Amino acid sequence: MMNIEVSGAESEISLSPFLKIKNLLAVIGQNRELFDDHYASMIASLDELEKENISLRERNVDLTALQVFSAHDPLQIPSLPVSNVAPAVALDNHAYEKDRLNFIMLSLRKLGILTERSREGFFLADVDGRIFEWNHSEEQITGLPRDVVLGTFIWDIDMELWGGKNSEKPEEKLTSEQKKATYMDLVQTGLSPVFERIFEIETQRPDGTRRSVQISFFPIQTEKGFVMGGITRDVTELKRALQALEDSTQELASQKQFIARIIxxxxxxxxxxxxxxxxxxxNHNFLEKMRREESATLGHKMDIVFPEALLKYMHLSQMVQAVFQSGRKVDGGKVAYHAPGFSNKIFYFRLFPIFRSPRPSGGNAGLLERVENVMLLIDDVTEREQLRENVRRIERHLAGVVESANDLVVSLDPGGKIVTWNRAAEVVSGLASDQIIGRMLVSVCSPDQQPAMESMLGKLLQSGNVQHAEIDLLTSDAKQVPIAWSCSLMRDDLGQISAIVAIGRDLTERRQMEEQLSRSADMASLGVMAGGIAHELRNPLGIISASAQLMMENPRDTRLRRQGLNKIYASTRRASLIIENLLKFSRPAGKWMKKEINLRLIIDETLALLENQISSQHVDVLVTCPETLPRLAGSHEMLQQVFTNLILNACNAMPAGGLLTIAVAVNENGQVGISFKDTGHGISPENLEKIFDPFFTTMPVGKGVGLGLSVTHSIVQQHNGSIEVKSEVGKGSNFTVLLPRVFEVRN
Amino acid sequence: MIDAKVHVLVVDDEPDLCWAITQALRPLAYIVKSATSAAQALTYLSQHTYKVAFVDVKIQDMDGLKLASLIRQRSPATRIILISGFYYQEDSAIIEGLKNNLFTSFLAKPFNLAEVRSLAQQAVSFGEL
Known part of the structure; x- marks a missing residue:
């Protein structure tokens, strides 16, 4: 094996320095991007080498002579420039050889410095697979010292190259033999899917720290095949930075997505x-509303994007310009727009400035800000507008109903002040609504009835129940118009009293009609009366007439004369009585004043007057009357007549005597009832209907003319009272006069 | 020829009027019976045949017109003279009654005695013509 010790003894490196340079050149050429930061200096160094090379050539020294030295070198590179100078020449020239070696030493040192100083790790393995280069950075990155690594087989170094993380089967690690086979195959062919990649692996340093390492492993072609070069780079920090970048990019993207979704x-x-x-x-909404494609919208001038109608009508461009200048938002207002194919729409425009930087909270910094964009927010308010229009229409309709109502429709605040006053109220009162609104309703009531109105409103607020009362309204020309009021409460959604609604009906017409009706009723009763009068008067008249004629026919019949004169006298008296009762019936009211009356006193006086009659008919009288009674108003004399009639009727119903019970009581309606209950023969149901008809009587001829109960009824009616009758044949009758209590008069 | 046995019924709840009519008819020598109620009148009618009946319209226990129709039903031969202070000669009820032969003639109160006699005579002689 070759032990390449760059910084070692010269003898040891004598065989391969030049090749080493060439290898490096190849490495650099192939992995230029990995050497970016050192490339320039390396090129410069190599330029220097080249220059020296040239100078060598100038001195007729051919570098190919070096091939002698590298005859056993496994890393011969065939692409080296070859000179025509024969090696023998070079070998002969020892001086040159010395120079050449010096040069190479120098170059190697430079290279050594470069590789040693390189931040990238660097290693080389020969055709047999032995590692012969392993620089300092490689030591640093891998944590494997050069001493240990140099001379070992590359497949014995577990750098996950062989079944690295990028492999399709990351879990499956190759055995040493397999790795070797792969390597040898590579050396033979120069092709390997494994080695032509850049790997990124995780290494653990001896000190335990884990680093991310990028390894570029590549074949270098030599005459004998391929050797392996590798450049290693610690990308831990880079990866972290990249990861951080990716994280923030993702976050940014998700934020962007989030905002896009919101929009x-x-x-x-x-x-x-x-x-x-x-x-x-x-946003999509805009495109849909305006029926535009996104591509025909984004990047286009707003004058093209917005319909001309909107631009012209709204002066939209000017508004946008204004926002750019002022930096203030603008409420653009409403605009109706008919988009082709869509029904009429109403839009509401708002414009907001978007500032380049977050808007400062205040101060002079605002001067620096600049409106970068203007955001237009367009709301489709068609439905809202339609709803509003409907509400308005209903309101108008209701207002119309109130205004055109025939009745007075008045609303008051809970304090009784007039809030609304409709047309009918204006007409009836003669007071225009602007004159009256804000005044108390009580103030336009007839003075003597103001307490009644106050008490009605009080009761309404207290009970919440609808209240009715007839209270006269004071008109602008000081007249009093009778009004039937119905007052109710209006509550808000929370159930709080928000207003009082008073509906008033002008009773003037009704009163006139009632009067007319009563007149026609009078006429009808006059018809009945005429019959009654005719019969009742013509009977005595017939007797008188017949008697007179008989007396004239028989002037000498003294007995007949006496009989006749008696009959004439009796009949005359009877006729006079009828006339008198008739007068009482027809003119019962006269002009009489209602005064406060003492009911008990009237009963007692009446009984005293009738004492003889009562006792002669063997009638016992029982009177019950509470100590205190509500105050009553009426006519003492007229009520006395009522009681007289009822007592006499009761006595007549009990010809054989009996018990008359007179009871005074206050009923649940506050009325005072005076009942006259007898134990007499009673009234048959068919007669019960007729008892109040004038001239109806069951009395024998000459004893009664049938006006008593008619007169009684008439008097009670004038007291705003009524008469109730209960009767059962054979058991007796019970007549009850009901009189209303007087309004409490305030002082 | 006058039948001495002419019976006349007077129905009026006013006894004095019955008296007056009875007195008025005295010269005609009829047998006059007075009833002051419808019930009494119907009893008399069931006991005897009356040639003529004076019937007051207002009797306390029955309407005079009702009584008239009852008399016509039970005693078709009886001629009815209606007396009334309530109706007058041209009253629709009277015209109707006369047309329907409910009663023969009508006498308004107060009446002329001569007229009473004349109406009675007419009624009595009616069947004999």
């Missing part, structure tokens, strides 16, 4: 424009 997911159209007014970025 694509935005349900708005997004366009980014640069200072040259070119579109630099768009």
């Amino acid at each position: 694509e997911s935005i349900p708005s159209s997004l366009v980014v424009i640069n200072r040259s007014m070119q579109v630099v970025s768009v």
